[in-house]
Amino acid sequence: MQALTTSYQRLRSREGRYTGEINNLPQVEKELKGILRQQGIKERLYVFLLQKREEAALSYAITSPTIKIVDFAYTGSIPISPKRNIILLGAFLIGLGLPFSFLYLKFLLDTKVNNRAEIENELTGLSVFGEVPQLSNSQPKMLKRNDQSALAEAFRIFRTNLLHQLKFSKSQDSATDNSKVIYVTSSIKGEGKTFTANNLARVIASSNKKVLLIGADLRNPQIHMYYNFDRDLPGVSDYLFNENLDIRSIIQKGKSDFKNLDILSSGSVPPNPAELLVEDRFEELIDVAKSIYDYVIVDTAPTIYVTDTFLISKYADVTVYLVKQGLTEKKLLHHIKEVNSKNKLNHMALVLNGVISDTNFGYGYGYVYNEKKKPFYKFW
Numbered sequence: 001m002q003a004l005t006t007s008y009q010r011l012r013s014r015e016g017r018y019t020g021e022i023n024n025l026p027q028v029e030k031e032l033k034g035i036l037r038q039q040g041i042k043e044r045l046y047v048f049l050l051q052k053r054e055e056a057a058l059s060y061a062i063t064s065p066t067i068k069i070v071d072f073a074y075t076g077s078i079p080i081s082p083k084r085n086i087i088l089l090g091a092f093l094i095g096l097g098l099p100f101s102f103l104y105l106k107f108l109l110d111t112k113v114n115n116r117a118e119i120e121n122e123l124t125g126l127s128v129f130g131e132v133p134q135l136s137n138s139q140p141k142m143l144k145r146n147d148q149s150a151l152a153e154a155f156r157i158f159r160t161n162l163l164h165q166l167k168f169s170k171s172q173d174s175a176t177d178n179s180k181v182i183y184v185t186s187s188i189k190g191e192g193k194t195f196t197a198n199n200l201a202r203v204i205a206s207s208n209k210k211v212l213l214i215g216a217d218l219r220n221p222q223i224h225m226y227y228n229f230d231r232d233l234p235g236v237s238d239y240l241f242n243e244n245l246d247i248r249s250i251i252q253k254g255k256s257d258f259k260n261l262d263i264l265s266s267g268s269v270p271p272n273p274a275e276l277l278v279e280d281r282f283e284e285l286i287d288v289a290k291s292i293y294d295y296v297i298v299d300t301a302p303t304i305y306v307t308d309t310f311l312i313s314k315y316a317d318v319t320v321y322l323v324k325q326g327l328t329e330k331k332l333l334h335h336i337k338e339v340n341s342k343n344k345l346n347h348m349a350l351v352l353n354g355v356i357s358d359t360n361f362g363y364g365y366g367y368v369y370n371e372k373k374k375p376f377y378k379f380w
Contacts, residue, residue: 113328116352122333126340129165129349130158132196134325134356141195142226143202145257155203158351162200165318165349180293181286183345185300185309186322187332192353193322194222197299200320205261209294212251214264214285217301218273218308221266227255235267239285240276247288262293277311286315303339304332310344319345324353 113119116128132154135141143152166180184197194217201213215223216236224231234250252263270276289296298316301308313319321336340348 111329111331112326113323113330113333113352114325118330119323119333119350119352122330123337123340123350126336126348126350128352129161129320130154130351131355132158132192132351132353134354143199143206145206151199152203155199159200159203159207162318162320162349165347180290180295181298181315181317182295183298183300183309183313183316183319184322185319185345186302186324187304187328187335188302189220189305191302191322191324191328193302193320194226194299196320196322196351196353197297198223198226201261201295201297202256202258204295204297205258209260210292211258211261211295211297212264212289212293213261214289214296214298215266216277216298216308216312218266218270218276219301219306221269223263223265223299227252227263229255229263229265231265232268233265235265236282236285237267237270237273237276239267240279240281241270243281247285248292264289274306274308274311277308282312283315303345304335313345316346318347318349321345321348321350322353323350325355327354 116131119126119128133150135151139149139151143149143155162182166182182200184193184200186193194215197213201211205211213223214236215221218237221231221235224233229252233252234245239245239247239250247264250264250267252265255263276282286296298312300312303309323333323336336348336350339345
């Protein structure tokens with residue numbers, strides 16, 4: 001009995017499994033039909049493509065070609081482009097043209113005096129007696145006693161050349177036996193005439209000569225700015241206006257560290273400086289100064305702006321004319337040439353001011369032993 005029951009249950013289990021498989025047959029059949037359908041479609045497509053391939057092969061076989069090779073291309077050993085020689089020639093011409101164009105524009109736009117050669121080429125009848133170096137803002141603008149700077153050496157060279165010119169002028173004209181009146185002027189403002197007059201007076205005074213520095217630029221006095229006194233102190237204009245004023249009473253003494261250097265300032269600014277200078281009173285001033293001092297340095301007005309310097313030029317033994325590098329226009333050299341050709345100023349001596357330190361502005365600069373420390377990176 002137990003065996004029958006077991007057999008019955010086994011059959012029931014098998015029946016259930018087969019029943020499930022039978023129920024899944026429609027879904028399996030559906031998937032099989034889908035696969036067969038896709039297979040048929042791809043088979044027909046493949047056959048179609050094979051037919052087209054055969055048709056194309058037959059069409060190509062029976063059609064003559066429309067393109068024929070007439071001749072095969074050939075090449076040379078030298079490339080046609082780029083042409084090397086033309087490129088090298090063009091590069092050479094451009095290499096020459098660009099620098100020349102730059103220099104041409106530079107020289108065309110540069111209207112300032114840049115070196116001594118430009119002055120000497122333009123002013124053939126005049127000589128450059130000295131070159132004053134350009135100073136930085138930190139460097140002192142006035143010479144000191146026993147000064148060994150480049151500025152001091154430049155003014156010593158200038159002093160030597162200038163005193164030689166004074167001796168030459170003395171030998172040429174018997175009326176200048178007491179040649180010692182030196183005018184300092186320029187074409188325009190800012191070229192350094194007052195600066196030059198001041199330091200020239202100092203360097204001459206350092207050689208134990210009595211020197212009087214006179215401020216004759218009555219319209220724009222500048223001498224007082226270098227020394228510790230008021231601009232309105234009695235000076236040249238007051239002496240010319242007041243006939244009762246003695247020149248010795250208005251000379252400033254002890255204003256500098258050079259005991260031989262005295263100063264006569266311009267005084268108060270007058271309304272009619274040209275009329276004051278043209279009178280004989282200025283000649284008297286110069287005569288008195290020459291009788292007291294060895295050298296008289298006169299700081300005068302610029303020659304372009306006013307006629308003051310020309311009015312008193314006959315009293316000068318030598319006229320120092322300032323040209324400043326990088327400031328003076330080249331066209332002003334024609335003005336200097338005209339002034340010299342018409343003898344408007346006596347014995348003109350040119351000075352180039354503001355020379356840049358990397359140019360040669362005089363022999364002897366730095367001819368003093370200065371012990372230099374080695375750089376930290378040099379241990380030998």
